[in-house]
Each structure stands twice: as structure tokens, then as C-alpha cells.
Amino acid sequence: MSAHRFAVNVLPKDGILDPQGRAVEGSLGHLGVAGVSGVRVGRRVELTVEAGSEAEARAIVEQLAAELFSNPLIESFAIESMPAVGAGR
Amino acid sequence: MSAHRFAVNVLPKDGILDPQGRAVEGSLGHLGVAGVSGVRVGRRVELTVEAGSEAEARAIVEQLAAELFSNPLIESFAIESMPAVGAGR
Numbered sequence: 274m275s276a277h278r279f280a281v282n283v284l285p286k287d288g289i290l291d292p293q294g295r296a297v298e299g300s301l302g303h304l305g306v307a308g309v310s311g312v313r314v315g316r317r318v319e320l321t322v323e324a325g326s327e328a329e330a331r332a333i334v335e336q337l338a339a340e341l342f343s344n345p346l347i348e349s350f351a352i353e354s355m356p357a358v359g360a361g362r
Numbered sequence: 363m364s365a366h367r368f369a370v371n372v373l374p375k376d377g378i379l380d381p382q383g384r385a386v387e388g389s390l391g392h393l394g395v396a397g398v399s400g401v402r403v404g405r406r407v408e409l410t411v412e413a414g415s416e417a418e419a420r421a422i423v424e425q426l427a428a429e430l431f432s433n434p435l436i437e438s439f440a441i442e443s444m445p446a447v448g449a450g451r
Binding site for chain 2: 274278280282283284297300301304306308309310311312313314315316317318319320321322323324333336337340341342
């Protein structure tokens with residue numbers, strides 16, 4: 274068994290309304306910031322998975338990303354491998 | 363002027379209670395998933411900044427990350443460069 278650290282980035286799909294992104298763009302004037310566009314706001318989940326191999330660990334992360342971390346109707350996700358953690362190795 | 367795309371990852375600082383992370387860990391049993399630990403849930407903001415240089419654009423992103431996207435008392439942020447966008451170049 275080895276421990277693998279992953280990050281899952283969950284963002285609104287293209288074309289889906291992103292109210293938080295619009296809110297950020299609306300705040301920029303108050304901060305005196307210009308030149309910012311295309312703001313998308315989503316979630317990031319970082320987790321450690323103990324499994325027999327990196328591929329097995331990644332399969333668990335894909336299941337969680339699709340079933341627990343994202344709403345597949347309106348969000349898409351991407352999985353990143355992160356630098357290894359000390360625990361469990 | 364050129365357009366630069368960045369992502370800002372905002373996560374609870376180490377040692378700060380992360381109720382969403384605990385909630386995820388509590389759900390794993392229901393999904394029949396074992397071996398997952400160290401779950402941290404945060405935000406990810408992606409944005410495009412039009413500026414004279416990448417360094418100038420990054421300075422704007424750092425300002426926004428510190429003042430708008432994160433609560434520096436309880437959250438830390440990391441900035442990523444993303445593949446360039448077509449607009450403005």
C-alpha cells in the first residue's frame with residue numbers, strides 16, 4: 274500500500290452561469306483593478322488515498338470527483354497528482 | 363498588452379478546522395470508499411488578466427487573491443500560471 278496525494282479542481286462548465294464569477298468581476302471596480310476577465314469560481318479538494326498503486330488510487334479519486342465533489346450536470350472536474358506525502362510509505 | 367490566465371487555489375491553513383473536509387470524510391463510508399484521509403476543501407478561481415507583462419499580471423492576481431479571494435486569517439493561497447488564452451494577443 275502506498276499513499277498518493279491528489280487535488281480535484283471542480284469548475285462550472287463552459288456556458289453555465291457562474292454567479293460567483295460575475296460577483297468577483299463586479300467587485301473589481303471597487304478595488305481599482307482593471308483588465309480582469311473570464312473569472313470562474315469553483316472548488317478545490319485535496320485528499321490522500323492509500324491504495325495498492327497510483328492507478329488504483331486515481332480510480333478512487335475519479336469516483337469521488339464524479340459522485341461526491343461535482344455535479345456532473347453543471348460542473349466539470351480535473352484531477353492533479355500532487356507531491357507525495359510522508360504518511361503510509 | 364497581453365492576456366495571461368491564472369488559477370488561484372485557496373485552502374484552509376494547516377491547523378484550521380475544515381468542516382467541509384470533515385463532511386467529505388464522513389460521507390466516504392456511505393460510498394463504500396476506504397483509505398481516504400487528509401481531505402481539505404477550498405476554492406479555485408480562474409481568471410484572465412490583461413497587462414503589460416506576465417509579472418504585472420501576476421501582481422494583480424496576488425492583490426486579488428489576498429484581498430478578495432481569500433481570508434488571510436484562516437486561508438492560504440497559491441497562484442498557478444495556466445496555458446495562455448487566445449484573447450488579446
